[in-house]
Amino acid sequence: MNRWRFAFSRRWFGYLAVAIVFAIVCVLLSNWQLARRAEKTNEISLVTDNYDARPVQIGSLLPELDSFDPADEWRPVVLEGSYLEDEQVLVRNRPRGGQPGFDQLVPFLLTDGSVVIVDRGWLPTGNEQDLPDVVPAPPGGSVTVTVRLRPGEPTVAGRGAGAGQIATIHLPELAERVDGPLYTGAYGMLADENPAPSEQRPAAVQKPVADEGAHLSYALQWLIFGILGFVFLGYAVRQEYRALNADDPEERQRAEERERRRRAKRTDADIEDELLDASSVNR
Structure with missing residues (x-):
């Protein structure tokens, strides 16, 4: 036992404390990766369960203008009314496939007088100006539209937008621009229009890919790193023991x-x- 007395010195207790702190940090990082994986898994479940569900009336999912249940994201709803084309805006900074672009937002006036923001899709930035070359007009007159519900986006500090544009899909800000009571709990991502538009509509949003990422493997790696810290400490103790007892x-x-x-x-x-x-x- 006397041969191992050096391992109970203040120096080695300090090394042990460092290994314990390192292991705690690794466990926290592992838990963080598991939490990220749980978020991704929940997002995948929402898409799987809701994306191709039967469309329902908007009032059954959004009973109030400011209500929205996150479990209803991607649920299809049917809207009946007409587009307010003169009040449409473009959302800046919407890259797609490495190409800059915009989203076209057009308020949709329902038959009961309320308004829903409809994201009709993506438009590429023009070759000679910081705007789309063409902004296609939505169908005129009475239209039946199927959209998928999405939550509004927060504002981004320091990000501005020009006339007729908006930095993010911040629904309270859009409510100040639209004449009429606007749904501020969620907006609609266009799935279908009837009748079809006379002009080619913007590029539709693609169905999200079911990919939870490498969070699980990262979580396991952090746990392994935490264990290796103690393994390395044991190896260092063993090496010093051999050096001190080389003549034994x-x-x-x-x-x-x-x-x-x-x-x-x-x-x-x-x-x-x-x-x-x-x-x-x-x-």
Whole structure:
């Protein structure tokens, strides 16, 4: 036991404290990755359960203008009324496939007088100006529209937009621009229009890919790192023990046995490398 007394010194207790703190940090990072994975899994479940569900009337999911249940994201709803084309806006900074662009938002006036923001899709930035080359008009007159519900977006500090544009789909801000009571709990991502528009509509939003990412593997890696911290500490203690007890007959015998086993495992290639190294030193 006296041979291991050095391991109970203040120095080694300090190393142990560092290993414990490192392990705690690794566990926290692992839990964070698991939480990220749970968020992704929930998003995938919403898309799987809701994206192709049967469309319902908007009032059954949004009983109040400012109500929205996150569990209803991507649920299809049917809107009947007409587009307010003169009050449409473009959302800036909407890249797609590495290309900059905009989303076209058009308020939709329902038959009961309330208004829903409809995102008709994506438009690429023009070749000669910071605007789409063409902003297609929505269908005129009475229209039946199917949309998928999405929650509004927060504002972004310091991000501005020009006339007829908006930085994010911040529904309270859009409510100040629209004449009429606006749904501020959610907006609609266009799925279908009847009758079809006379002009080609913007590029439709693609169904999200069911990919939870590498969060689980990252979580396991952080746990392994935390364990390796203690493994490395044990290795360092063992190495110092061998150095301090190099003259002890029992330890010297164990060292010779380890060297014998190491040499027994050498391959012909290892022996050739050692001979080449020795010859290069003697030159």
